[in-house]
Amino acid sequence: NTPNPADWVIATMLVKPTPFTNAERARLGDICSQRGFGFVWPPSGDSNPDNPVATLLRQPGAEERDHFYRSYPIDVRPTWDDRPYFFHQARLSSKIRVDHTLNPGAALRLAPMVTLTRLAIFLLIACIGLVASPFALRSRDDLRRVDVGTLAYFAALGLGFMLYEIPLVQKLTLGLGHPTQALTVVLFGLLIGTAVGSRLSGLVPDRAFGAIHITAAVAATGVGLLLVYWAGEISTILFMLSGPAKVGIAGTLVLAVGVVLGTLFPFGVRLLSRDNLEWSVAWCWAANGAAGVLASVCAMIIGIELGMSAAFTCGTAAYAVALAIVVVRLRRPASRPEGTSSTAVAQSEHHE
Numbered sequence: 001n002t003p004n005p006a007d008w009v010i011a012t013m014l015v016k017p018t019p020f021t022n023a024e025r026a027r028l029g030d031i032c033s034q035r036g037f038g039f040v041w042p043p044s045g046d047s048n049p050d051n052p053v054a055t056l057l058r059q060p061g062a063e064e065r066d067h068f069y070r071s072y073p074i075d076v077r078p079t080w081d082d083r084p085y086f087f088h089q090a091r092l093s094s095k096i097r098v099d100h101t102l103n104p105g106a107a108l109r110l111a112p113m114v115t116l117t118r119l120a121i122f123l124l125i126a127c128i129g130l131v132a133s134p135f136a137l138r139s140r141d142d143l144r145r146v147d148v149g150t151l152a153y154f155a156a157l158g159l160g161f162m163l164y165e166i167p168l169v170q171k172l173t174l175g176l177g178h179p180t181q182a183l184t185v186v187l188f189g190l191l192i193g194t195a196v197g198s199r200l201s202g203l204v205p206d207r208a209f210g211a212i213h214i215t216a217a218v219a220a221t222g223v224g225l226l227l228v229y230w231a232g233e234i235s236t237i238l239f240m241l242s243g244p245a246k247v248g249i250a251g252t253l254v255l256a257v258g259v260v261l262g263t264l265f266p267f268g269v270r271l272l273s274r275d276n277l278e279w280s281v282a283w284c285w286a287a288n289g290a291a292g293v294l295a296s297v298c299a300m301i302i303g304i305e306l307g308m309s310a311a312f313t314c315g316t317a318a319y320a321v322a323l324a325i326v327v328v329r330l331r332r333p334a335s336r337p338e339g340t341s342s343t344a345v346a347q348s349e350h351h352e
Contacts, residue, residue: 007127011040011053082171082232082307113304120297127290131283145282149325150272154284156322157264157296158291163315164224164257165190166299167308172250173233175238181247189251193258200248200259201266209274210330213267217323219260224316228309271329 006263014020014028032039040053052072059065069077149164165186172182234253239245265288269281295318 078175080232082309116297116301116304120294122303123294123297127294131286131290147277150268150277150280150284151287153198153268153322153325153329154288155291156318156325157261157268158218158288158293159295159320160224160315160318161261162292162295163299163302163311163318164227164261166296167303167311167315168227168231168257169229169252170303170308171235172238172254173235176246176250177234177239177243182250185247185250185255189254190258190261193260194262195257195258196255197259197262198266201263201270204267206255209267209270213264213271213326214264214330216260216267217319217326220315221319221323223257223260224312224319227312228316231309231312252283267326271326275329275332302333319333 020028029039031037041057056065056068056076058067066125069075073272168178168190169182169186172186176185234250238250241249272278272280272284273333299311299314302314
């Protein structure tokens with residue numbers, strides 16, 4: 001049977017490398033009696049044999065434990081750096097099965113997912129209202145129409161960037177030792193790295209622009225795949241290092257990721273310039289920013305519901321979309337700039 005959410009309480013687990021002696025168990029029993037606590041496991045005379053902890057520990061094998069985890073209203077799997085996200089153990093599906101009899105502790109654990117879901121819906125409506133709707137209305141009568149694929153490219157960059165950044169903070173928390181330290185290293189590394197990548201993108205000659213743009217998009221997609229499979233191992237290695245060493249290595253890795261990601265936005269603007277679409281940069285910037293804000297919330301929802309590796313996978317998919325758009329756009333011939341003669345255009349194309 002599904003446990004009553006009103007009975008959800010926080011329990012304390014005591015662990016030691018050797019078995020508890022009878023004297024230690026007696027001492028724990030005295031402390032529990034004095035402070036009004038109850039033994040959950042091992043069962044005592046006044047404990048409920050059907051409490052969730054006892055039910056889980058009585059399961060005979062891994063298959064039965066997995067069934068218990070899947071059917072329990074909140075995510076009580078052993079916590080690691082992928083899931084659950086900090087103390088946010090509520091599933092979206094839990095909202096249908098819980099009632100209004102929650103005690104304060106259970107409500108505190110279930111409330112964040114409701115808040116995040118409402119925020120994601122609000123941001124989605126705001127993005128549609130502030131970016132998509134004005135774009136559609138403007139395009140009806142304006143001869144200068146922003147290409148939908150171009151907007152999708154910049155939106156995919158915004159989605160992918162945040163779907164990498166948010167889970168990176170979570171994944172590196174264990175290795176670096178504290179969420180604040182992980183947040184500092186990731187933000188600093190990505191900001192500096194994207195600035196360096198943006199600067200390097202301007203040094204790419206015109207003749208190599210297309211090939212390097214595709215290469216950078218492929219690398220950004222590959223970064224997500226590497227993070228899906230290796231972020232946990234990197235965190236384990238960092239965990240075994242000293243403070244300065246772990247910060248230096250983590251910062252260098254994040255910096256390298258930032259350099260790759262930082263080239264794609266200016267490359268996209270450069271592609272607009274090639275096609276005489278500089279006037280649409282403002283629209284593209286708006287799409288990128290709106291998608292990034294929406295993705296920051298979606299990354300947390302995905303991380304809580306499916307795990308941080310799933311958020312990395314979604315970021316990989318976003319950069320794969322950007323890669324596909326780049327390949328299609330580069331196969332088109334460059335648009336002729338207004339007021340330029342055909343001879344000049346031919347010379348320019350030959351130069352590229």
